[in-house]
Amino acid sequence: MNLSTGRARGSATPVIRSVWSPTPRSLRGWALAAVAVNVLITVTGAAVRVTGSGLGCPTWPQCTPDSFVPAVHDEISPVNMAIEFGNRLLTFLVLVVGVACLLAAMRLLPRRRDLVRLAWLQPIGVAVQGLWGGLVVHSALNPVTVSMHFLFSVGMTAAAYALYARSGEGDAPVRLLVHRHIRALGAALIGAVAVLLVAGVVVTGTGPHSGDEMASRFSFDIETVARIHADVAYVVVGLTFALVFALYVTDAPERARRAALVLLGVELAQGVVGYVQYFLGVPAALVNLHVLGSTLVWVCTLRAAFALRTRDPREIPAEPTDPAEARDPVRA
Incomplete structure (x- = not known):
């Protein structure tokens, strides 16, 4: 094992431990990260809208009819496509943090069912948001679907903050x-x-x-x-x-x-x-x-x-x- 590989493993170990052998403090850290990434994807979603990139990827779950990643399209600006696709990629970051919250809550000893229930809302919310994102695209950015997309993120942020606050308290x-x-x-x-x-x-x-x-x-x-x-x-x-x-x-x-x-x-x-x-x-x-x-x-x-x-x-x-x-x- 070379030195760079050893350093990478060493730096990853505390992160893995914070999920697999969590403490209330580490769970609280993951919950705060969930608040941050939910705020981030909400703001970048607004950037998609104000830059006119809402249909930069005109299909869902693919970006274009024949590709899951941005590809040359005669009617779509590469910049708009990149902005929309970048926002979609952030969904995976939100999912990773949400799963980390759930695993940490489930492995925390003693286990607290209230924290587990709150943590479940993050991966479930990502799944709902992903499916709803498809509806947003297929409805050609109908304002009702776009509005609900934002409000779902608001709800996920509230659930993440509740997990953050409750993990710092007793039961x-x-x-x-x-x-x-x-x-x-x-x-x-x-x-x-x-x-x-x-x-x-x-x-x-x-x-x-x-x-x-x-x-x-x-x-x-x-x-x-x-x-x-x-x-x-x-x-x-x-x-x-x-x-x-x-x-x-x-x-x-x-x-x-x-x-x-x-x-x-x-x-x-x-x-x-x-x-x-x-x-x-x-x-x-x-x-x-x-x-x-x-x-x-x-x-x-x-x-x-x-x-x-x-x-x-x-x-x-x-x-x-x-x-x-x-x-x-x-x-x-």
Whole structure:
């Protein structure tokens, strides 16, 4: 065995161990990687759309009618084909990380069924996304199918973040770190951000960046849906400000206050990007930045909500030391 081969094996060993002999910390690392790759493929999917590469690979699962990889096609730009195919390849990265999460959750000792269930959502989600991607292509980028493609990624990101948060906790019942009304405010904030994301995909499906000249658009008035989207954003920012205020006046844990404050900052930055892109005529680069911002708002919202509660390790009943207690369960 030469030196380079030995180094490669040595560097791969900790990665393999983190999956095959996992600890809660290594599982948490894989879950964070799942959050990252789901955000990445969401943003690159938006890049496919704003560059007009949505049908760069005009068939599915093949890229062209006679090839699984990009091939010369008279009617398609090689650049558009490469962009679309590159996004498809990222699916395998998401799958690899998702399978790693599942294996680590299943081999973690003691095994926790809640973590295994959450981990299963990653490979299942990739399979659903892959099949749905075929529907997107065969529907010629119908805005309904494209919108659902984005929302599926949002759901997978939420599942990955839940796995990340839960793998750092115990498996006892939920213990609130704040007043229950503040916890309810956090739940309302998650719902409002979800509505904001749905409103955002409606604006996207109505706007100019369809992904291809053949793609259809929603028939809504763009000014109306953009205003609705902005109104929901105001509600989200208002709820976030209320959460920040409530956490500070009640002297909530520092982690919760910091998470809410970061969320507010990300939302304000996202609002600036949204207004700038609107007044500049929706340039492609800012649209992609806005999509990145939307995923960061979603992740930061989940982070703020999970910071409002925790779970302690489940207590294992001590074994009786008195032989009489061991024989008499009523007395024990």
